[in-house]
Every structure is written in structure tokens, then in C-alpha cells.
Amino acid sequence: MTLVQSASQKRRVVQEDVTRSHFHGFTDTTLLESGALPIADIAELAMREGQCTNPLYRVHRWFARRLGSQFRSILTGLSLDADEANRFWDTFLGEVPLDGAVVLDPFVGGGTSLVEAMRCGAHVIGYDIDPVATFITRFELEAAAYDPESEEIAELCASIAAQLAPFHRTKVKGREYEVLHHFWVECRTCPSCGTTFEIHPHFQLASSKEKGIQWAFCKACHEVHELPIERKEIRCRCGTRTRIAQGTLNRGKVRCPACGDITGLADRGDSPTPPKWRLFAQEYIERNPGGVTRHFKKATKGDRIRYGKASRLLNEIEDSEGPFAPMREIPTDGRSDQRPIIHGFRRYRDLFNDRQLLHLTLHGKAIAAVDEPRARCILAMAFSEHLTTNCMYTAYAFGYRRVSPMFSIHSYRHITRPVEINPWLEGIGRGTFPNTLSKITKAVAFAKAPTELDPKGGRVPSKAGEHVYASEVSANPWQVLTGSSRASIRTKTSEDLAEIPDGTIDLILTDPPYFDNLSYSELSDFYLAWHQSLGEAEPPFDDPHLAAPIGENLALTSRADESTTVYRERLRRIFSECQRVLKRNGVFVFTYHHKHIAAWNAVGEALARSGFRCTAVLPLRGEGQGGLHSYDGTIKWDAIFVCRKDAQAPGGESCPVVVSRSAIADARRRADAYAKELGDKKRIGFREPDRLNLERAMIVASAVLGKADDESVPLHTALYRTRERGGS
Secondary structure (H helix, E strand, O other): OOOOOOHHHHHHHHHHHHHHOOOOOOOOOEHHHHOOOOHHHHHHHHHHHHHOOOHHHHOOOOOOOOOHHHHHHHHHHHHOEOOOHHHHHHHHOOOOOOOOOEEEEOOOOOOHHHHHHHHOOOEEEEEEOOHHHHHHHHHHHHHHHOOOOOHHHHHHHHHHHHHHHHHHEEEEOOEEEEEEEEEEEEEEEOOOOOOEEEOOOOOEEEEEOOOOEEEEEOOOOOOEEEEEOOOOEEEOOOOOEEEOOOOOEEOOEEEOOOOOOEEEOOOOOOOOOOOEEEEEEEEEEEEEOOEEEEEEEEOOHHHHHHHHHHHHHHHHHHHHHOOOOOOOEOOOOOOOOOOOHHHOOOEHHHHOOHHHHHHHHHHHHHHHOOOOHHHHHHHHHHHHHHHHHOOOOOEEEOOOOEEEOOOOOOOOOOOOOOEEEOOOOOOOOOOOHHHHHHHHHHHHHHHHOOEEEOOOOOEEEOOOOOOOOOOOOEOOHHHHHOOOOOEEEEEOOOOOOOOOOOOOEEEEEEOOOOOOOOOHHHHHHHHHHHHHHHOOOOOOOOOOOOOOOOOOOOOOOOOOHHHHHHHHHHHHHHHHHHHHHEEEEEEEEEEEOOOOHHHHHHHHHHHHOOOEEEEEEEEEEOOOOOOOOOOOOOOOEEEEEEEEEOOOOOOOOOOOEEEEHHHHHHHHHHHHHHHHHHHOOHHHOOOHHHHHHHHHHHHHHOOEEOOOEOOEEEHHHHHHHHHHHOOO
16 A cells, blocks of 8 residues: 555545454443543542652653543543443453554643553554653653663763762862752842842751751851751851841842842843852762761862862863853743743853753763664653753752752742752762663653552552553654554644544543643743754754744733633634544543633633534542642642534534523532532542532533523623632
8 A cells, every 4th residue: 555645545545444443432421421430539549649650751841741540540431331330440450442542632741641542552643832742752652662771871871970970079077078969049239239148048958857957057157057947046156146047038029138128039130141159058978888878068169169170171162062052042922921031041051050061061962972763862851851950940948858840830930049969979869860860761661561550559560451652653643543653743733633534533632731821832942942952852943043832832821812812713723623533433532620711711612613512521630639839729620521523513703602501500510519529528629619610611511602592691601600609
């Protein structure tokens, strides 16, 4: 069979190939659509997974990634009939029968949906506009084919580690030790009195509740003191008294210790320059037969000289060979958050000190020179992941005595006291390169011998078939549709799925961008700039001057009416394409949550006009136990939409989207019923924000094209009234 065919010939051949598959479609009434899933028990799994996710999903940070147990529960519910609730856990822990099914995700993100679908035997196709998302997902799908313990990787790491080791040592009483953490602080010159001072939120380095001690330092000489944890003040030998909690930074305001003048942290003038940093303390390790002990000390002149040597070596390399670190500027257009630009950072390389840049330059050049593609990909993946723990936006978690990576809160949080880690320590130190590489080793091992979360506790070996991962991910969906590849990933918008013929997809499983919750490409561009330096970015993003598609990404940067309209229309086009490529008896499932009515209205309008009808909406917990984004109003539960192709053609813009009054009342009743059932189980935390989110989802699911009359109201009116009722 030749691949040079007309579109109609392609369509016929694909349909014949799919027909020959042994996947026979979904039943008319699936268990998922019946709503009879063990929702509370699945939530318990979700909370456990939030504490320790599948190793594949720890390989590289992605933003707002859904849980694997959530998607596997959806797939299990789809594979069973409505009256087979008693078979749910046996199927979940066994073989979910999706062999031969073709699953599409038009918003692939971190790849969880496709990884879980492939583990059930499906063939998968994914699209995402963001090149970092597709880079991560390809690796996850191919993971079983990699060897992170190859000799080539080990030799490269040993060579770079040896070159960098001398720059991460310190002397204490004439003896040399390895440094674990270097502590830096931002310095500012007071605009009123001209005094240059350090911006400290407080004068504590670390603490241990278990031992009842803290390590704090003198604000004048930086001498580190080990004190009882309840101690409030340091009386240093230099004669200075330091109130430990009274730093020069409080709630975004900086106070000059000399004149008391107060300025905003972001008040840096019209042309801000990158912050000036001072090395003031270190945490070093002492190796002995009993293990490793950790100690704090003030930074000395010798420590700063050692840093200066690293800086000079970096300059020599860049003068003779040119810079390896990305030189392009951080994009300013279309941003939702002006950080880190407002703090003086113009280029991504500004987010690193010279010693970090030396490490990344030597290491990156060595990786780029590796000939074997898969060894280079492993090294590039680990390099990319450990960027956020090796930059000047890396914080220190005082109570845990470890680094807190950049993007821990999915944004550029300015850090006035960053911590620099020794990047080549092994076994100790969060985010070092050997420890990041170890995460990949565990992920590959998991891919080769996967396990499932057991509702009774622990994990059990997976009973999935042997070929649950792709040996090589194709860039062409046609290869998946013809059966010559198990997986395909494309970096492009899903508004045009021309490569996929009508009616060829069995299941669409996705997690669309949540309106304005997160500017994915705004953050991922940080990684992309380094992928370009490594030579790992795919065309057209291999151009080092080209940024990630911040403006083209579906996620909004504002809630202006124009932006909301664009979001709604683009989502409608994607949903309409999904409707076109889905088989007549196929199923479309997506997860969603948002607290803003405009987001729900946009989803409802797009869904009603795309030719789908919702057959079910149910809640599944989408997050673990907590996190940096959690607060009283946080929505923890996703609404799961299950949709089928409607017999009617997709509607146009002229016909309004309405909801019947009876459907509104029914949505409130059903959401209340779930709230009562799940809210009684305090541990899984179904709260008022989750109930309101579910009610709005059920209203959206009931929206149809029609005309407002005595029996129905416009969708936006129905949604607005839920806000008026609040938590009553």
C-alpha cells in the first residue's frame, strides 16, 4: 500500500484498518455515564497519588498536570457497562480492554491522558501548541525504550562533575569540605540615603522542629548561630543584636535599615537592571563512616574568590567559543505576568549566576555533542528539569532544609534570598543533576514494569499487556491510524486536524486549558530557550530567536471581553474538529474546573455549538492533599464531561445557547446530592467551591441551541444566578 494517496483513498484505507482492529467500541450506556463509579474511593487514590505520583510524571515539571488515577478511572468506567459497577476495581487493577482503540488528546499538556490510555492498550494521538509539552510527552510515551544507565551517559557525567567540583568546596579550620548550598542575598541601594543593604525577609537560615533548633545569622557579620527554635534574638560576638524575625522585607515592601525609607520590592525605576547578589552563607557536608552530617557557616573571602574563578572561566569560554546560555530576551508581548521583567531580568541567562552558567555551559555543550539520539534525549531531559533548582529563582524551604524549585507556585516568584545548589552531588541535594537523572532511571524502570495504586494500600504489579509503550513516537497521526505506530505527537494547534479523516477516532480524552488559570507557554518558554541551545527544540522552534507561542496559546492573559470571545471561538473550533474526527459511536471526555462564570459560559457556548450532547457529568478529585496553591476557595474536584456526537449538525452563531429551567433545578439538586454524599467523608474534602463548580458544570452540560422563553433562560443568566446564590 503506497502512502501517496488522495484524501478519499486515505480515508477508506484508514477506516478499513480500523475495522480490522479488535476494538469493538463502547457500549451505549457505559458505567462512566451511569455515574456509578466508586467516586469516594477514587478520591482516596487521588490523594495518595498526590503525595507520590507515577515516576513517569516526575521526570519533568509540567503545569496543572492531572492525576493518572483520575484518567485510569475514566478509562475503566468507559470500558464497562452501566450494570458492571462490581467489576470496577478488578478492571482498574487488571487489563482495561482498550486494545486497538485510537485515543486523541487535542491538548496534550503533560501527557497523562495518553500515557494512561496507552497503558490500557490504546493507540494514541496528541496535539499541543507548546513545544515543551510535546517534548515531555514524547519522552513519557517512549520511556521503556531508553537506557539511562548507559556507559556514555555515566562517562559524560563523571567528566563534567570533575570539572565543576573544585568550585563547590569550602575551607573550615584548614580542612576542605563539599558545599551543599550557597546562600545569596539581593542588595539594594536606598534611593533616599544612598545606603546599600541586603534584602532579607528574616535572619533565619533553617530550622528543625524535631530537634527544637534553628540556625540564624547575624545581620551585620553573617556569623551563623545554632539556637533553640523559640529564640527571638541573636547577640553576636561582633556586638550586633539581631531580631531574627525582623528582616528588611515584609509583604513586598523593602525597608532601608539606615533611614527607614520604604519602597516596593518591584520599585526599580524606569529601566531596571538585574539584581546585585552577595554570597553570605553556605551549608556544607562532612562525610564520615556513620554517614553525612550537614553544617552551616558564613561565607568567607576565600569562598568569594572561588566564585570569582568560576566567573572568570565562564568569561574565557564565552569569549573564545561564544555563549552557550540563551541570549534572547524574555518575551514582553502578551504576558499575563510581568515578572521577572519588572525585577530587571531581560534575558533568561540573567536568572543564573556565573557559577551556575559555567555548569550549564560545560554540561550543555557536552550534551549537545552526544551522537546517540536517545542518550542525548535523556541527558537533555534531565538538564531541562534541573534548571529550576539551579537558578537564582530557587528558594530554600527552611523547615525542610532543601531547595524549593522555581515554578513551585506556577509563576515567577521573585526570590531575594536565592540558594545555589552544588549540582553534582549524588544522593543528597534536591535537584542536583545525578538526582534528576535518578528520577529518569526510576521512570524508565516503571515504564518497563508498571504498577497500579491499590485501593487497599500500596501498589500492585500492572496486568497490562507487554506492548504498553511506543518504541518510537511518530510525528504523523497517519501512522497511528494505519497501525504502523502506537503513538503520534504533533506540535500545533488542534483548531485544524486535517491530518485526521472524519470518523476515525474512538475516544477523545483531554484536559483543556482552564481559561486564565495559567499561562502555560509564558512559563515553558524558560525551558524552550535552553532546549534551543541544546539543539533539542523541533522546527520551527529550533530558531533561537523564536519564543514559545505565548500569544497563540489558548490560555488567556486577561478577562477582557475580546479575550473571552477569542477563547470561546477557538475552543468551539477545536471541539468541532473533535466532533468531526470522532466515530459515530465514539466518546468525548474532558475535565474542567473554574471559579469564574465567564470561563463556564465560554465552555458551554463552545460545547453547544460543536455538535456534542452531554450524556453525563460527574465529579472526580483532580488534586492531591494540598500544595502551595491551596486555600479555602480552591477547587479540588474536576467536573468530568462525557459527550457523544449529536444527531443534529453543529449550530451557528445566530442561535442563542439556553438552558431549561427544569435543567437548572436538576443541576442544583444533583450537585447538592453529590455534596452531601461526598462532603460527609471529611478526608476527601468535597467543599462548597467544589459543589458550586459541579453545579455550573451540570448547567453547562444541559445547554442547547434554542430561544429563551418561559421555559428556558440564556446560559450566561443561568450561570450568573449560581453566583448570586453563593453557598446557600
